Amino acid sequence: MSGPVIEAKGLTKRYGQAIAVDALDLTVERGEIFGLLGPNGAGKTTTILLLLGLTEPTAGQVRVLGLDPLRQPLQVKKRVGYLPDAVGFYDGMTARENLAYTARLGGVPIEEARSRIAQALARVRLQDVADRRVATFSRGMRQRLGIADLLVKACEVAILDEPTSGLDPQSTQELLDLIARLAREGMTIVLSSHLLGMVQTLCTRVALFHRGKVGLIGKVGDLASRVLGGSYVVEIEASGCDVAAAVQGLAGITRVAPVGSGLVRIDADRDVRGDAARRIVEAGGALTRLSMDRSSLDEVYVRYFEQVSHAA
């Protein structure tokens, strides 16, 4: 199939007077890991439910793999996987039985299913507990079984709604590694999360939701340029001169802010370390620290929501 994997146009969901998703336009291309971000109640989960055909839009349209999730639910279910924050499995059945059930629903032939299940269980490190009832599984094990479920379905798109919520740091990292591998193998992934650091490392693009709309969309670096004025953060500490005055007017600098005695933070749209160091030396200063980082999604997020709340 050519064209976008997910395409929403004017997608809207109202609950009575309240508007959960407001004329949303969104396109996700094949092979992306696309992050849905935003505060509680911003409309991420409702968007996911609309993509999966689990709730009906009030207006607008959505296509997933060219299919209408509401009119072609079985085809969508077959090709699109879903991993919510707490995966529902049959607790009385074993891990292997749950996966066999998924395979049967997906029409996977028995021999093929057997081999997919064994491989999936090994990939998520559940092969040793494959014949234990899921009721005895920890949260991390259940989420890993959720990934195995996606593998058994061999879905083309996976939609993950806060998949790491409630997991300890090690289980979180393990799940993230598994998700990254799925993407490397060609699965398109849509991921909602509040863990901005993880989203930044994992996602090719992100959308920041605000009151049912996408307020910002793009690569993290591009969003940093738009929101912070640049995607480079340079920290400079020097003695014997006024650092802020010394770097004043340098090309590419969008903001200079003192962050402590003698320590100055510069936002820029290029690496200004060389030029800034030269200016400081010319001003008679002695550099004691010079470091550069890329802007974090955390900062973009906080600054963006500050801006929209001031504008309101």
Ligand SMILES: Nc1ncnc2c1ncn2[C@@H]1O[C@H](COP(=O)(O)OP(=O)(O)OP(=O)(O)O)[C@@H](O)[C@H]1O
């Ligand atoms: N079934 C429902 N009935 C009425 N209102 C709803 C329903 N589901 C969601 N809403 C409302 O729609 C808005 C968007 O909710 P949604 O769950 O999509 O947000 P979210 O971004 O996923 O939030 P969170 O980060 O808390 O999961 C909220 O105001 C919520 O109260």
